[in-house]
Amino acid sequence: MTIALAERVIALKPSASIVARQKVLELQAAGKTIIDLTIGEPDLDTPAHIIEAATAAAKGGDTHYTVPMGTPALRKAIAAKLKRDNNLDYALNEVIVGVGAKQLIYEAFAATLDSGDEVIVPAPYWVSYPDITAIHGGRPVIVDCPEADGFKLTPQSLEKAITPRTKWLVLNSPNNPSGAVYSREELAALADVLRAAPHVLVLTDEIYEHLTYGDRVMSLGEVAPDLIGRLLIVNGVSKAYAMTGWRIGYAAGPAPLIAAINKLIGQSTSCASSVSQAAAAAALSGDQSCVRDVTEIFRKRRDRMFELLDGTPGLSLRKPEGAFYFYPSVAGLIGKTTPEGKVLASDLDVSLYLLEAAHVAVLDGGAYGMSPYIRMSFGGAMEGIEAGCRAIRKACEALV
Incomplete structure (x- = not known):
């Protein structure tokens, strides 16, 4: 057949x-x-105290479905992390947990893209951004960011790429594959362009946030708090806590968008692993050494x-x-x-x-x-x- x-x-x-x-x-x-x-x-x-938290959760019977958004304990830990590390305030209904950060990018595009909508993807890029865009009927708009510009998107290139069909801009800092990190000043310059295009949503992939070798990484929402209403922050515990196999990512954004992603998760994976969520909560709220x-x-x-x-x-x-x-x-x-x-x-x-x-x-x-x-x-x-x-x-x- x-x-x-x-x-x-x-x-x-x-x-x-x-x-x-x-x-x-x-x-x-x-x-x-x-x-x-x-x-x-x-x-x-994975650090021992995180494994111990997962073991305790499993032995304590924490082995059942959670709500699609994630356990209250983990979402509280995420909100506290965003406040502690990024000076950002999010309510629990503005935070969601996924089976890895990739799922949340996938569901965010599934929730928002109609056929022909455009997603600006600075190159070099993580390999999945264009394909996740395309699978949901969107059109990836690739913007070259040459080495002469530090592999970073410039305000001029961003402004030129925006059209009436632009739905999202994807920013990945620190960047995979180049390792480029946007400074406060560079993010502020991009924010100026975005203010003139209020129809554009921004997805900031911050999965490598803590793996930096200079100044602290700035989040766009921290630099431009007036853009919070159209910003989706995507992060996770995979890289900084050596937890790739635990499959826990998280996102923070406007409540209506989070609710839409929650609906999609409820019809796909139902929820992330309860034991992995307990481990992630321990990772985010525990000793950060x-x-x-x-x-x-x-x-x-x-x-x-x-x-x-x-x-x-x-x-x-x-x-x-x-x-x-x-x-x-x-x-x-x-x-x-x-x-x-x-x-x-x-x-x-x-x-x-x-x-x-x-x-x-x-x-x-x-x-x-x-x-x-x-x-x-x-x-x-x-x-x-x-x-x-x-x-x-x-x-x-x-x-x-």
Whole structure:
């Protein structure tokens, strides 16, 4: 029997990071030693006090459905976190919990996009923004943010991209894949443009908020409180608390939008795991020294990766201000020839060459909307980072 799939699913591209991870696992299963620099998660274990909270919840019988919005305890912890870290006040009916931050982005677009509505997506971007837009009938409007601008959206580019059909602007700071972080002044300049376009909603993806290596990350709502009424903040516990597998994200925004997302969750996943919600509440309301410890670990890994790769022939890299990725230009490698005689014509060719010649997995910049770049993660252990960087340098030096 032939199953006729929906056109929206046929057109949907699989997540590049998930595909890359699967390829690495297949090669490793075949007996090959692959250094994986594609990972989008910390290699660290969830802190003990968070696991203890989850264990206590499970043993105490907290193993049932919750309301779709999430438990009151977790939503109170989220509201308190937003006040503590971002100077933002949200009522409990303006806060919602999802099965990861990705679900909340998905449901927000499902709740608001009609066919032909436009979503401004600055590039380089996290791979799922355009596809989540398209699956709901929207049109992703990709705005290039070149390295010369720090991989950040400028007010001029934003103003040019806005049309009467614009429904959303997506801002991701710290950014995946570039590590770029918007300053207070840069956010204020974007806010000036948004004030002249009151029909535009803003989704701020702040999942890497605490993984920064300079000044504290500012939230747009903190910089421009008058825009709160059309702002959706999306965050979660995955990165800063090493809780990717617990699948807890959260969002804060206007009550009518949160109510619509709540309705959709009620008809899809019903709710996030009750045990995971108890763990997330402990993470957000407990001792935050674990977050500072994680950030310091990543700072050391970042600095070591830069030290080992700086000066590599054909690579041009800058230290990221946040997240745990390098996004170096490989323009200097395009046109080079491998020892086997193949000419590298794109960043995808470069990534495949590094996989074959160096046994190092990286992601091509085309997956993130900007070429010729590659994304390399320092989310893994130092040993793998050092071995991977040395192998990459050797492979680049072998090109002619």
